[in-house]
Amino acid sequence: MPEKRLSLVIATYNRGAKLCTTLDSLLVQTLPQEQWEVVVVNNNSTDDTAARFADYVAAHPQLDARMVLETEQGVSAARNRGIAESRGEYIVVIDDDERVVPEFLERYYSLFESHPEVGAAGGRILPGFESVPPRWMSKYTERTIAGTLDLGDRMREFPEGKFFGGGNHGYRRAVVGRYGGYDTSLGRTGGVLLAGEEKEFYGRLRAGGERIVYLPDAVIYHLVEPERLTRGYFVKLCRNIGRSERRRTRTASRTAFAGRLAAEAVKWAGASVLALGFLLQGTPAKGGYLLIMRWQITAGLLGA
Structure with a gap:
């Protein structure tokens, strides 16, 4: 060839x-x-x-x-x-x-x-x-x-x-x-x-x-x-993103997993601010789904 x-x-x-x-x-x-x-x-x-x-x-x-x-x-x-x-x-x-x-x-x-x-x-x-x-x-x-x-x-x-x-x-x-x-x-x-x-x-x-x-x-x-x-697919996708991050970082080291947990806390702060902004703009559903995304990723990251 x-x-x-x-x-x-x-x-x-x-x-x-x-x-x-x-x-x-x-x-x-x-x-x-x-x-x-x-x-x-x-x-x-x-x-x-x-x-x-x-x-x-x-x-x-x-x-x-x-x-x-x-x-x-x-x-x-x-x-x-x-x-x-x-x-x-x-x-x-x-x-x-x-x-x-x-x-x-x-x-x-x-x-x-x-x-x-x-x-x-x-x-x-x-x-x-x-x-x-x-x-x-x-x-x-x-x-x-x-x-x-x-x-x-x-x-x-x-x-x-x-x-x-x-x-x-x-x-x-x-x-x-x-x-x-x-x-x-x-x-x-x-x-x-x-x-x-x-x-x-x-x-x-x-x-x-x-x-x-x-x-x-x-x-x-x-x-x-x-x-x-759909909401169902979105929830499933986000939960599995969290599970994947848990597996990836725990395989790397305890330090990597701890760092990912710290990063998740920062992401929560950002998501909360953005959700409030969407609420004030009159688009609360966008903020709501942003919080759903964060919640499901965090739950997967914690092993749920």
Whole structure:
């Protein structure tokens, strides 16, 4: 097989239709096709994902894409399998419910080609709502639901307290050789909404001295279904964010967990002020859901 400089890894689980939407956005990439490949990792899907993918690649032979199976359940295990199966010197990771802009892969490729000092990067994540967002949504709750990440229009190193999103980041293969892959105890597993795998991975790279930059023009739109905009889903999501943070920091050290608890106290102070502001602006539902978010994350963090 010809050498590929860049490999795009997509883990998928029971999202056959969404996966095809993601693949559609890859057909118009500005990076020449001979430079990149797509590795889709089927993480035990029980729907028609495999059949849809087979039909898709048969209809679009110009797309260098293949599917592999990972039987260990979990997005982290699936991504690790994708890395192992890929051929590129540069690895870019997205999710199976996204649309990427035409310049997406070219931006990552150009960055790694022209900046040898950069070990990893993360791009802009914007919401792609499939229905009208509820009135209770603010930019703070949107960030939790859609994973929104927008640090402006210029490339720069990630500031303290920020990290790349799970559905839009990339790195050199050599980075994985130095630090290992994703922690399989973290990240979504089937229908369990755990998270934190990209944050833990980012932390290892940062602690190792890697230069990690924000890439504003590598934009993805995270497709958000109506069911993700319900109170029930929001509560479940936030509780599991707290559980993930508990697992991540307790695994690291007692000090890390204590620091996360202290940070949560600070977040509560900020959320309380913001909720009061929403109340005074006549939008109490936005403040109410901000407090629900904080309460559920705290409960998960404390082991509830």
